[in-house]
Amino acid sequence: MTTRTIAIHHVTAALRGARRRGLAVDPLLTAAGIAPVLLAQPRARVTADQFARLVKGLWNALDDEFLGFGADRSRRGTFATMGLLAVHSPDLRTALQRAASFYALFADTDADTDPLRLEVVGDTARFAARLSMVDDPDHFLTESVLVIAHRFANWLVRTRIPLLLAEFDYPQPAHRAEYDLIFGCPQEFGAPRTAVSFAAAHLDRPVLQDEASLAGFLHRSPADLLARRDYDRTVGARVHTLLARAVRAGAASPSGPGLPGLDEVAARLSVSPQTLRRQLREEGAAFSRIKDQVRRDAAVAALVAGRESIEELALRLGFSEASAFHRAFRRWTGASPGSYRAASAPVPR
Structure with a gap:
């Protein structure tokens, strides 16, 4: 895996929900090996391992896999339960549909605004996220959900699924260059939706993981997926x-x-x-x-x-x-x- 560093912007963004909940963040930063003073340096970077440790620390401290961004907590173990549904799916299409339906159970929305949705248009599949956040001006959680969903899909079928396009329904941010490292594909800002697209043929791939391998995956934690920067398509x-x-x-x-x-x-x-x-x-x-x-x-x-x-x-x-x-x-x-x-x-x- 290619070693890349993470912009301090993402560290600051990840902490926003914890701060809103009144959690002291300096001890979490120190435990992750990140000096709190680095937050004052806009061009500072941290390693992927440091960032993964920070996300895990936030999950543990908040008992919330949504890192304090949502109106309600997504308690630790929610992702693991969804994972059980996914590994018992016959193919990737079913796994992603089950994941979307699972998280819709916790959303206070109608059917037209499910937080996650799998759509297929012609030969292109689109996995869209529309999360109702209390305070996420950096769009950190929405982007994180898309990144983890895509990389979890790769793990399920043991194949790297190249992304064709990443769309965002908000203007291009100042840290635009980081998106190439995160998504590894062309991006479109100001789009009608926030989603990632890939070839629909991948949806027919069989799920090749089981409960035993899921346990190992969860031990390493989805935070590791969020911290990776290992795309090489461009x-x-x-x-x-x-x-x-x-x-x-x-x-x-x-x-x-x-x-x-x-x-x-x-x-x-x-x-x-x-x-x-x-x-x-x-x-x-x-x-x-x-x-x-x-x-x-x-x-x-x-x-x-x-x-x-x-x-x-x-x-x-x-x-x-x-x-x-x-x-x-x-x-x-x-x-x-x-x-x-x-x-x-x-x-x-």
């Missing part, structure tokens, strides 16, 4: 994966060949450099920005882990000197590497 995501693998393999060490350049990445993807540039440009991406994202995410993860000095980290990421790394890291996150690591709480073991 060209930009595939480039990101190749560069991230190079960092993990130590290819960016001073004694190694360094991060592969655009020409080498193009060769690995079996296209010309010119074609790769054009494909990235059509997606609104650029090789240099993706390279920055890979280095940024690796730097954040390393600073949180705290197992190497800043000088060693700078060299491992391919910077000629520590000062260049300091400048780059401040540009990425708004903080120096030293202050960021000092602010980060120890990762729980």
Whole structure:
């Protein structure tokens, strides 16, 4: 799985319901290994593991799988009960229909506004969410439900189901770039609905999980699904994966060949450099920005882990000197590497 970091925006958004319920959030942040002071840094990032621990902590503290956003609590175990219905379904279509019907039982709405709905139009399936929230201006819960539903569907049929489109019935937000990492597909804002679409043929896939495997899945928690950023359908995501693998393999060490350049990445993807540039440009991406994202995410993860000095980290990421790394890291996150690591709480073991 490609290692990616999570924008502090999502951390702040996840805490909104807990704060509305009067819960002290600083202890939860610290327990997750996230320093509360990072909330004041708009460009700060956290690791996927930190974010997953935070979501689990919020679930436990609130006894609410909707994280305090709903008018009523969705008590812990609700998702597990829905999962039992899903794994005893013959195919994905039935599983998703049962999931939608299950959650409709808890909604104070009429049949035309069920919180979740599976629709099929021609050869395209659409899973839509319309949640009645008390206070969710960031649309965090609605988007989270769609992400978890899609990745749960992948798990049920043991196949990655590529998303064709993600639609949102609200304007494009300031953190628009994060949506590529979350959904890995084209997005449309200001749409008539909030939904994700995929090829309807996947609905006929048989469910390949059972109660035993569900127990293992629940032990890892759906929070892990929410924290993942491992899509590689777009060209930009595939480039990101190749560069991230190079960092993990130590290819960016001073004694190694360094991060592969655009020409080498193009060769690995079996296209010309010119074609790769054009494909990235059509997606609104650029090789240099993706390279920055890979280095940024690796730097954040390393600073949180705290197992190497800043000088060693700078060299491992391919910077000629520590000062260049300091400048780059401040540009990425708004903080120096030293202050960021000092602010980060120890990762729980």
